[in-house]
Amino acid sequence: MDLELFLMQLFSGLALGAILVMVALGLTIIFGMLGIVNFAHGALFMVGAYAGLWVASLTGSFWWALLIAPIAVGAFGMLVERVLIRPLYKRTPDDPLLLTFGLGYVLVEAVRITFGTDGIPFSAPESLQGVVDLGIGYFPLYRLFVLGVVAVILVLLWVALEKTRFGLVVRAGARDPLIMRVLGVDVSRLWLLVFGLGVGLTALGGVLAAPMRNVSPEMGTLVLAEAFVVTVIGGMGSLLGAVVAGLLVGVAVSMTALFAPEMATIVMFGLMALILLVRPQGLFGRPGVGA
């Protein structure tokens, strides 16, 4: 076995996993706090990619796309929460689930009508094209960049959640919304922000993924399935779980592609099945959550 190839494939897997981490983090934050399984999450990933494409074509800059698209799609997410999802909180958990399921379809169709059904290429900016010598071999610069961006986002998220008052309120609200209400916190506003944050993260994943694959209306479908697998493996509602499981799935898929390409698409489901058998709450999940 060629060690260089092995390491390269490991790196590719991490870059792939990093995108998954963005999507799964959003999914798990929204589930952990709001108790909503957001079936529109894959579509919002795709909308993020298209929003990036659109901003890039307007401004001629990938960097503006990277900054503006996630914020704009996150704001759209907040609108969705306030207008469509909020009226459903008092009803059964199935209602928001059905709503987001339908919303996903609506978004895919809307993009098809606006941008067409064909895939659109989206290239990385010139400064991020090419390869770098890592000492163990040549690696695409853009993938390295993706890893870097995701690492920065994770650090920011960690600081925001662990070191700020806002983070304290979010963590406490996730565990016990009632006590936050009787301590004067407008939990519905908190949920609005959290939903926007979760959607913004998946949209960022979409923009980052765009140069690595074709931008198409269906690009969110597989990602949603993968993100669900990641949250199940990591533990529903666990942020650390989403990060570890996202990278794990990325590497597992990438490695399997090296040794047994025909198994690559099913290996993550195998992993999930194994976790469900051995540790049903997921690697970092709390028993009983999400059951």
Added chain:
Amino acid sequence: MAMLEISGLNAWYGASHILHGVHFEVEAGEIVALVGRNGAGKTSTLRSVMGLMPRATGNVRFDGQEILSKGSHERFRMGLGYVPEERRIVPSLTVRENLQLGLVAAGRTDERAAIDEIAESFPRLKERLNQQGTTMSGGEQQMLAIARAMISKPKMILLDEPSEGIMPVLVEEMGVLFRRLRDQGTTLLLVEQNVEWALKLASRAIIIDQGEIVHESSAAALLADKDIQDRYCAV
């Protein structure tokens, strides 16, 4: 002036009608004991005042303002604190962080000073500020829940069975604390199963039975009236 005025309060859990026209008042700066059997409607009354019942109708005025249409968080911001029976210390947060939660709404910048100040009243918490809240004993958790509710200096605190399952020595400490709070001008509405203890603390007593107020008197009078106590408060 009445700090809390309740009249014609009805409340429901789904289809079951829990409170039937509850009415009473709590004057500013007094301790009132709300007693009654298990399931009489004590907790539901507090939950209605705090905005936590699925459905409640009637009139509830706090500090001169109608509050039934307001959200729980707005009621807290008006100066109404609440210590729920289950205490609800947030898991995985330290004692200090749980106290910080009580200061979030006030947006106080002198957080450290406020925590130092409250820790003086709760020596047991002072030693455990960096410990996870839920790893403490039940009594200590109760003290933390009370400290968290009073750290922002509310005008009134609703207390749901604070003495439940707590060592007698801590219950004594709690009594001293409540008297001191009252002397500092805080109004307290105390729901208790420990009737004798509650009546010794309170100036007035209200008995609720099957969702209705059935008796109101001075605490001393009820303490002396074993008949009424037996009729409405026997477990």
